[in-house]
Amino acid sequence: MLAVSKTFEPAAVRQAHAAGQTAFGENYVQEGIEKIAALADMLPREAIEWHCIGPLQSNKTRVVATHFDWVQSVDRLKIAQRLSEQRPGGLAPLNICLQLNVDGGANKSGVAPAELPALADAVAALPGLRLRGLMSIPEPSPDFGAQKALFLRVRDAYEDLRARGHALDTLSMGMSDDLEAAVAAGATMVRVGRAVFGHRALKDAGAAGPTAAA
Numbered sequence: 295m296l297a298v299s300k301t302f303e304p305a306a307v308r309q310a311h312a313a314g315q316t317a318f319g320e321n322y323v324q325e326g327i328e329k330i331a332a333l334a335d336m337l338p339r340e341a342i343e344w345h346c347i348g349p350l351q352s353n354k355t356r357v358v359a360t361h362f363d364w365v366q367s368v369d370r371l372k373i374a375q376r377l378s379e380q381r382p383g384g385l386a387p388l389n390i391c392l393q394l395n396v397d398g399g400a401n402k403s404g405v406a407p408a409e410l411p412a413l414a415d416a417v418a419a420l421p422g423l424r425l426r427g428l429m430s431i432p433e434p435s436p437d438f439g440a441q442k443a444l445f446l447r448v449r450d451a452y453e454d455l456r457a458r459g460h461a462l463d464t465l466s467m468g469m470s471d472d473l474e475a476a477v478a479a480g481a482t483m484v485r486v487g488r489a490v491f492g493h494r495a496l497k498d499a500g501a502a503g504p505t506a507a508a
């Protein structure tokens with residue numbers, strides 16, 4: 295499980311870490327960097343794993359490549375190239391998931407299914423990165439069967455890449471409201487915010503839906 299700590303204070307991360315959680319996700323680069331710095335005083339860097347899961351602009355790639363362990367939201371080669379070039383030499387390659395736009399929402403982040411194989415081949419060849427798998431955020435649906443059907447399409451794309459020779463081990467899908475369907479469809483990582491930390495302030499209402507139960 296990836297505990298999504300966006301909008302929550304460093305103290306909440308420390309509490310979750312004390313309970314045994316070691317992997318945390320942040321959407322907003324600036325907020326994530328500040329939280330990583332705030333916690334660095336208290337926790338050794340290797341005790342905690344930080345995942346960038348939000349949209350990434352070119353001008354933020356350097357700080358992300360420096361401070362995060364994973365980026366799950368890569369959907370363009372240009373961003374991947376910058377992350378690879380900017381990953382500091384002393385660190386292990388940055389772990390990457392490609393974000394798949396599985397249901398084709400026009401203004402959604404993520405690579406289109408038809409463009410996924412070429413992007414995966416190109417990203418896998420970059421020396422500063424290690425391609426680990428796919429991440430997806432399908433359209434929310436109240437229906438378990440509909441949720442699972444979309445997650446199965448992500449799983450199919452993942453298995454296709456493996457069949458093409460990519461050594462992937464991470465299928466990141468499912469959030470607080472649909473994680474059961476994602477697990478049923480083969481998720482290896484669920485990204486859970488509200489079901490761990492409780493309600494977020496309205497700041498994030500657009501991303502997650504203000505009325506969903508925590």
Ligand SMILES: *Cc1c(COP(=O)(O)O)cnc(C)c1O
Pocket residue numbers: 298300321347348431469470471485486487488489501502
């Ligand atoms: C906010 C967020 C989550 C967690 O959502 P919850 O509904 O709080 O569980 C997971 N993944 C991404 C990409 C997010 O932005």
